[in-house]
Amino acid sequence: MTAQTLSGKELAASIREDVTLRVAELTASGRPVRLAVVTATEDESSAWYVRAIAKAAAKVGITCDIADLGSKADRQKISDTLVALSADPAVHGIILQTPLPEGLTLEELGSAIAPEKDVDGANPLSLGRLAAGLPAFAPATAEAVVTILEHYDVPVSGRHAVVVGRSTVVGKPAAHLLLDRHATVTVCHSRTADLAAVTSQGEILVAAVGRAGLITADHLKDGAVVIDVGTNPTPDGGLVGDVDAAAAERASAMTPVPGGVGPVTTALLLRHTAEVAERA
Numbered sequence: 001m002t003a004q005t006l007s008g009k010e011l012a013a014s015i016r017e018d019v020t021l022r023v024a025e026l027t028a029s030g031r032p033v034r035l036a037v038v039t040a041t042e043d044e045s046s047a048w049y050v051r052a053i054a055k056a057a058a059k060v061g062i063t064c065d066i067a068d069l070g071s072k073a074d075r076q077k078i079s080d081t082l083v084a085l086s087a088d089p090a091v092h093g094i095i096l097q098t099p100l101p102e103g104l105t106l107e108e109l110g111s112a113i114a115p116e117k118d119v120d121g122a123n124p125l126s127l128g129r130l131a132a133g134l135p136a137f138a139p140a141t142a143e144a145v146v147t148i149l150e151h152y153d154v155p156v157s158g159r160h161a162v163v164v165g166r167s168t169v170v171g172k173p174a175a176h177l178l179l180d181r182h183a184t185v186t187v188c189h190s191r192t193a194d195l196a197a198v199t200s201q202g203e204i205l206v207a208a209v210g211r212a213g214l215i216t217a218d219h220l221k222d223g224a225v226v227i228d229v230g231t232n233p234t235p236d237g238g239l240v241g242d243v244d245a246a247a248a249e250r251a252s253a254m255t256p257v258p259g260g261v262g263p264v265t266t267a268l269l270l271r272h273t274a275e276v277a278e279r280a
C-alpha cells in the first residue's frame with residue numbers, strides 16, 4: 001500500500017478564497033481588516049513564516065503589520081506592545097511569534113493578548129476555554145489538523161487518535177479538538193516509555209514533535225491516517241516532517257511536508273482575523 005496524499009494546498013486556497021470575499025465585504029463597508037504580527041527573534045524559519053503570513057494576508061486583502069522588536073526585546077517591551085495592539089480598535093488579530101528571547105514563554109506573554117483578538121490561541125484563557133468547550137480560537141496549527149481530517153472525510157468519532165507531542169500550541173489543543181469530535185485520544189511525548197507500542201494503536205496519528213523522521217513505519221497501525229505537523233529544516237535548505245517518508249508504505253493516507261498542515265495553518269489564521277473583524 002502507498003498512502004493517499006492529503007494535500008493542504010487546495011484546501012488552503014479555498015479557505016483563502018472564502019476569506020477574500022468576507023474581507024472584501026468588510027472593506028467595502030469601511031471596515032478594513034488588520035492583523036498584527038509581533039516577533040522578537042532572528043530565527044530563520046520563524047522569519048520565513050512571518051513573510052508567508054504577510055504575503056497570504058496581502059492576497060486576501062488583510063493589512064498585516066509586523067512589529068519586529070528584535071531578539072533582545074525584554075518581557076516588558078513585548079508585553080507593552082501586545083497590550084497596545086489589544087487596545088487598538090483598528091487591529092483585529094494579534095500573533096506573537098515563537099521562538100521568544102531566552103527565558104520568555106508564549107504561555108506567559110500570551111496573557112497580554114486580548115482574548116477576542118487572540119487569533120492563534122496563545123492566551124492561556126483561549127486554551128482553557130477550548131478545553132471547557134467554550135468558544136475560543138484554537139492555535140491555527142492545531143485547528144489545521146482537524147480541518148484537514150474533516151476536508152478529506154476522515155471519520156473521527158469513536159476512533160482512536162494518537163497525538164505525539166504535548167506542546168501548548170499543537171499537541172494539547174489538537175487533543176481537545178479531537179476529543180470535541182468524539183475521538184478516543186491518547187497523548188504521548190518524549191518520556192512515553194514505549195512510543196511505538198502506543199502510536200501503533202492510532203487509527204489517526206498526529207505527529208507534532210519537531211524531530212525529523214521520529215515516526216517510522218514501525219510506529220504505525222496498518223492503514224493509519226497520518227497528519228504530520230513537523231516542519232524541520234534540512235541542511236540543504238529543504239523541509240521535512242516528523243514522519244519518515246517510508247511510513248507511507250503502511251499508512252492509508254498522509255499529509256505531505258511541505259504542502260500539508262503548513263498552508264492550512266496560515267489560511268486559518270487569516271480566517272480567524274476576518275471573524276474578529278466581522279464581530280467588531
Ligand SMILES: Nc1nc(=O)c2c([nH]1)NC[C@@H]1CN(c3ccc(C(=O)N[C@@H](CCC(=O)O)C(=O)O)cc3)C=[N+]21
Pocket residue numbers: 045046048049052095096097098099106120122140141169231238239257258259260261262263264265266
Ligand atoms: N506563535 C506561533 N505560532 C505558529 O504557528 C508558529 C510560530 N509561532 N513560530 C514559527 C512556527 C513555524 N510555523 C509554520 C507554519 C507554516 C509553515 C508552512 O506553511 N510551510 C510550508 C513550506 C515552507 C517551505 O517550503 O520552506 C509548507 O508546509 O508547505 C511553516 C511553518 C508556524 N509557527
